[in-house]
Amino acid sequence: MNGVLRGVNRILLALVGLILLVAGGSVLAVGLGASPPSWWVYGSRHDVLLTHAQRTRWRADGWWWPVVVAVLAVLVLLALWWLAAVLRRRHLAEVSVDTGDGEEALLRGGALEEVFAEQTSRLDGVARARVRLRGRRTAPASRLRLLLEPHVDPGTTLQDIATGPLAHARDSAGLTALPTDVRIRAVKHRAERVS
Template identity: 40%
Template sequence: MAGIVLLGTGLLILAGGFDLYRRWSLTPPDGWPLTAPHGVLLADADRTRWADEWWWWPAAIAVLAIVTLLALWWLLAQVRRTHPGNLSVGGAHGVDGVELREGALSDALAADARHLPGVHQARARMDGSSSHPEAHFDITLTPDTEPGPVLQALCDGPLERGRLATGGALPARAHLRLTPHKPHRAE
């Protein structure tokens, strides 16, 4: 939202600077200061109001530096890859040239987990790097299911097969929840 406001303000300023209001017979917004190329955006009083304050420039530079560093941190966080990509089948000592896509492995793990007793719905995703992949499960249990046996079946079934496919350790996290159900009425 802030980007749209800044873009609109910048376009209105450019329209005044390029004299587009006069050329295209447009009416600028009420009270808009810059409507002609030789106009000024800020009056003399507004421009010189903070000139005598010693702290103004260091504070402005500090705020802009913090905003710039936060923007760079956000940009680097967007670029950083947290998914393993392609995994070699059998791990480091696996078959040459045979790779397993992370999406295929997570789909297979989720499909395998859906067939466990007491599981209503299951989703899986892979995180980490290709040398240290991690499995994350989001499992919805049926209302009468105990979580302990489901977790044991998850470790013995889908995760064990995933470890065999990746050729090593496959740490996992499971987020368990119950299927929402309607309350029973007592009569």
């Protein structure tokens, strides 16, 4: 999904850039005195994009303003979706693993995240663990989100993670270090009436 979004983003950016370049270049060329072809929207340097008659043509029709507002709303929503997709932090797709013979292999980031989270979830008192890899594929970092049972000491759990799942993930990927940001929350149980 990440690769598809990246491809769509590049295509959209290229199209928008090309349209803006052609439109801006044509306005600049005509403004500097170049003579455009007869089918072009600008005929001379004193031309406007839309004439007064074209701008006010459908203003009196009842469908005009709802259509304008709907089109603009869709464009704003698409632009916000696009911005959110671009700004959203993505997880690392691949981790580079040194094979020891001068070559490198690529480990799927999702597989490393899955194993790291699964091993962390097996620790005593960990209700749920989520892992996201970030950074570069040659120097990854991870973000670990833990949901702990109320009876667990967070310090002990962190020590168990550092010597267990984190060390295993680091060693299996052949990394010298795997910086990890850990966020901890406690499970909240409902109070029960005791008879």
